[in-house]
Amino acid sequence: MNCPCCSGKSYEDCCLPYHTKEKFPPTAEALMRSRFSAFAIPNGDYLWETTLPAKRQFHNKNGLQEWGEINEWTKLEIINKPADYKVEFKAFYTDEDGNPHVHHELSKFKMIQNRWFYVSGEFLD
Numbered sequence: 001m002n003c004p005c006c007s008g009k010s011y012e013d014c015c016l017p018y019h020t021k022e023k024f025p026p027t028a029e030a031l032m033r034s035r036f037s038a039f040a041i042p043n044g045d046y047l048w049e050t051t052l053p054a055k056r057q058f059h060n061k062n063g064l065q066e067w068g069e070i071n072e073w074t075k076l077e078i079i080n081k082p083a084d085y086k087v088e089f090k091a092f093y094t095d096e097d098g099n100p101h102v103h104h105e106l107s108k109f110k111m112i113q114n115r116w117f118y119v120s121g122e123f124l125d
Contacts, residue, residue: 004040005033006076019046024116028109029078031116032087036076039091042068052110052117070096085109088124 003014015037017023018030025031031050038046044065051059075092082088091103105121 003033004037004073004076007033011037019043024114028085028107028116029081029087031109031118032078032089032107033076035118036073036089036091039064039068039071039093040073044068050116050118052112052119055119071101079104082106085111 001011003009003011005015007014015034018025018034019038019041025034035047035050038044038050042065044061044063047064047068048056048059048061071093073091073093077090077092078087079090080088086106086108088106089104091105092100093103094100104124106124107121108119109116110119111117
């Protein structure tokens, strides 16, 4: 199966090793891609675990899982990487009513003990 993150690789050679904790994403972009795949699969546990521990109180593991389940995540487009800890992207999805959407975000990430974590995102037009 092609990886949902649109890398052009198979899921087994791309995001699966991150989802199974065999490896950790080596860059903020790799983490962002693996999080998109976790919405597409869906894998709410991975989304919560890759959120910065200090920010987890603002997220709900079940809510992350549900958002992945109720939407069909169809495409990821990397727009810009203005710094090694920031990634601007567009995530394309279809909601439960069949309406298409684009989630355009500039995400911030932080590395702690050689692991990248999602910190926050700024929604863009």
